[in-house]
Amino acid sequence: MKITKEIIDFHGLKSEEYSKIKLLLNREPNILELGIFSAMWNEHCSYKSSKVHLKKLPIKNKNVIQGPGENAGVIDIGDDDAVVFKIESHNHPSFIEPYQGAATGVGGILRDVFTMGARPIALLNSIHFGDPKNKKTKNLLNGVVSGIGGYGNCIGIPTVAGETKFNSTYNENILVNAMAVGLADKKRIFYSKAKGINKPVVYVGSKTGRDGIHGASMASAEFDENSEDKKPTVQVGDPFTEKLLMEACLELMKKDSIISIQDMGAAGLTSSSVEMAFKGNLGIELDLDKVPCREDNMSPYEMMLSESQERMLIILEDGKENEASEIFKKWDLDFVIIGKTTNSKNLSLKFKNEIVATIPINALSSNAPLYDRKWTKKKFKSKKVKFKDLKKISFDEAFFKIISSPNQSNKKWVTEQYDQMVMGDTIERSGTDAAIIKIHNKDKAIAVTVDSSANYCKSFPLNGGKQIVCESWRNLISVGAKPIAITNCLNFGNPENPEIMGEFAENILGIKEACEFLDYPVVSGNVSFYNGTNNNNIYPTPVIGGVGLIKNLNKIQNHRFKKTGSNIVVVGKTFGHLDQSVFINQIHNLHDGMPPDVNLLNEKNNGEMVFKLINTGIINSVHDVSTGGIILALAEMSISSQIGIKINKPKKLTNIFEYFFGEDQSRYIIEVDKKNYSKLESLFKENNIYFDNIGTTQNEYFELDNDLKINVKELYELNNKWYNQFNGLNN
Amino acid sequence: MNSSVIVFPGSNCDRDIATALTKLQFKNKMVWHKDNELPKSDLIVIPGGFSYGDYLRSGAIAAKSNILNEVIKAANSGCLILGICNGFQILIETGLLKGALLRNKDLKFISKDVYLKVTNNNNKFCKNYKKNNIIRLNIAHNEGNYFTQKDHLKELEDKELIPFKYCNKNGLINDSTNPNGSINNIAGILNNGKNILGMMPHPERMIDNLISNTDGIGLFTSILN
Amino acid sequence: MKFAVIITLKKDVLDPQGKVIEQTLQNMGINSLKNLRQGKYIEIELNESDEKKAKSAIENMCKKLLVNLIIEQYKIIKI
């Protein structure tokens, strides 16, 4: 078959890229080879637009065992325990088929984690949808949520935290990011690097079907002689098979038989085999006749590009085939030797006794295109919102509107569809600043959270990047965890647009700066570009997944008020920054202006202070202050505990809106017993920490001077009513 | 006391129940579904999970496994059998318990803590609870909507074969406190011989205050003595 | 030889799924809808050319696994 311009375009390759392929091969590729190049050279596998920027991120410190570059990052949490985690996007598939897209997103990230030898112990997700009024939103939302639940619940890993957000920027491009966290023995981590020649390459898991063959509808119809209807099909997740695969892999990992192991994710068999060979500086030879296929007459092109789920590639030590195959037989899974490692440094594919493709591994990996794309710095609209120019609204009206709005409403309706308790180690479930998972049979725990702030990142990518790392850090601190490392999912628009590329570049600089300052390195992540349609790119939406360590299970904290009559203290200074706040955004529909400033020094000092307070045990509850400001944070503390508050405006305050809705960073709210207050005060003074004592907890009423008074039960109702209205239920 | 936990390929609460049993001083063994023999047991637990992905009908495929023949034999000779969540569904599919577990009324997976009233404690599983105790356990299921024919329902009520019903924290039992649509708010049932208990809520998740509460312990200690 | 097995809930068994679908459709404004019940449809291909034998094999599958005869009923159709 002749490779035409049309076919090249269809494969998403630029003409310069095609020329480069010819140069690297010293000839024209055949159609199979072209397909393989297109899969390996696309943005998703090659990171060609992001690599130069990602290099800037800090990826090491004393706790990091494995940083980015493997299936997942690995950190040391002491006692030979390692935590393995990563986040990944499944945005486009979820927009096409929300249930399956989200489900397979969860399946994919789980494989990344257990491939490394870790048993997954927690799932998280960050999901962003368009305007609730948009016709598509309801279906997408319900489909995605049940897809995430469907997969995690079935495989039996608790889904413990996440975020659900709405913004019209996602109307035509939702975001579905899933994070998995696993626990491994530090001495038994498994990597993808192949070693040794003539080692058996084994295919395990589900059979290969025509799933998600990268949009190759036209391609596969054309390439196949008997071109029957062969539409590319959506990947369907099979959590039951994944469970079998996970158990079988973990069982095999107890033996000394695996040289290297790699899940088949995007670009399936192609990327897994190339990755393993490339890292080992070897070649690999596959006999495609042996690949277990679900359908008749599958072509080499289809086999190599299929994205069927629940499959793995393993390189075994010599002589371990029988032992390994017994394990997979026990779990009713396919186990087939489909090839071997070679010293040729080529990917070589055989089909029906013919060599059908030969490509130097380097051509697919280290020689893949790399772009330092043009980018422009963000230009700012310098105008700051003047408070006196705003339309008048009463404080309580604004507050009620916000607390019952889609974004700020309680997300119980999401999290009640996720099994959060299975595995029996969930100490704090969704609804807190960070979920807490006990390390099985040990006296320690990890805390996990995911966060994003697209509005901030849109208006000032650099600060947005910093802010989101700090928010993640703060969420972990708030439950008494020492933040250790992050994973990140960078969801952006079209990188060929210099403004978008600028958002990306500056955002990474912000993330870098904060991570460095807080000693909070990045150990894994994912980049998703081309989110949006035509010239309508989504807001830059980096999502940060943070993991922290709790060494003493008696020193855990949460945001639920514990008793009436305690003092309520705001830690950190409130300047009243309203630009980009929920208040300005939702109540005044203004979207210009800069996000709050991030002072890393204050962030660190305040955080370390709160961490110390939690450890001394003199405070009753803690909550970080984020979107919505102090009043929203207080509301969440009241709603979750059904304990009210009585707050007075601080005296020096000029404006109640600015004080209570302002979104200044580095702040926490803490509850402290009256009897401990003076001790607290002196600790703050000793450490130069700014604080405001704003009131006390009380029974029944949520009350702010004469500006707001509502029964806590009613507040709870307000906070919970949105989803049922949206979904047309009447309870 | 000797206990056995049956493990199917898609079981996922097997470790949790084993942890609970061991913590509460049972001598526990895990039994793989392909096995043909049961270790000597005073209690057999069929744990929660998605035994075969819950494909076809939840519990249907597991009910056909080798080991279930042995479980049925043991049950008929009076051994205590506890089926939790998917285990309840499996017991229903084997016919050891009567009725059906249908999709939850709003067709959504439900995972949350619920209140239960111990409506009958006159059986080996509940004797350490007081009658009309209100306890809080976690549920996590898609198909927990218990249904049975009128005459069987009457039998269940008359013979005190319903140990748990969904309620609110004040013990109110009605539609508004029914999470999944179960007939008469039923959360668990016993067979006529009262040696087989199937229940949707997870007692093994409620044995530790750090994680949740200790309301599940009563069930295990009842069995123990 | 190919067969379809149609499995439906017996008349007096509650059908929560059907009920919710029915309600949703009614809320969507479809007023002519009187009743809706959901069942399963299973397509089975057999390596068996004798129709009688094939049917009895399918009958057997239904009884042994596919159908819960306490709450469900079934119909076998050659297709």
Place this chain on the structure above:
Amino acid sequence: MKFAVIITLKKDVLDPQGKVIEQTLQNMGINSLKNLRQGKYIEIELNESDEKKAKSAIENMCKKLLVNLIIEQYKIIKI
């Protein structure tokens, strides 16, 4: 007027349910089984005496709610 809607997965779409059921039946010793796929069966009763109108109403329900056209296909049968 009563109709049946039969909803099946499109060809080439993975059917995890069907796969497990097939394997179970095979493990139970049913060797003649070649292939099994699971779908849905929905029985709908309409208050509508004009068959054409009824059919188009059902068609509408399928497209709007009952069928996920990305991975499923359907057939409407008058019963």
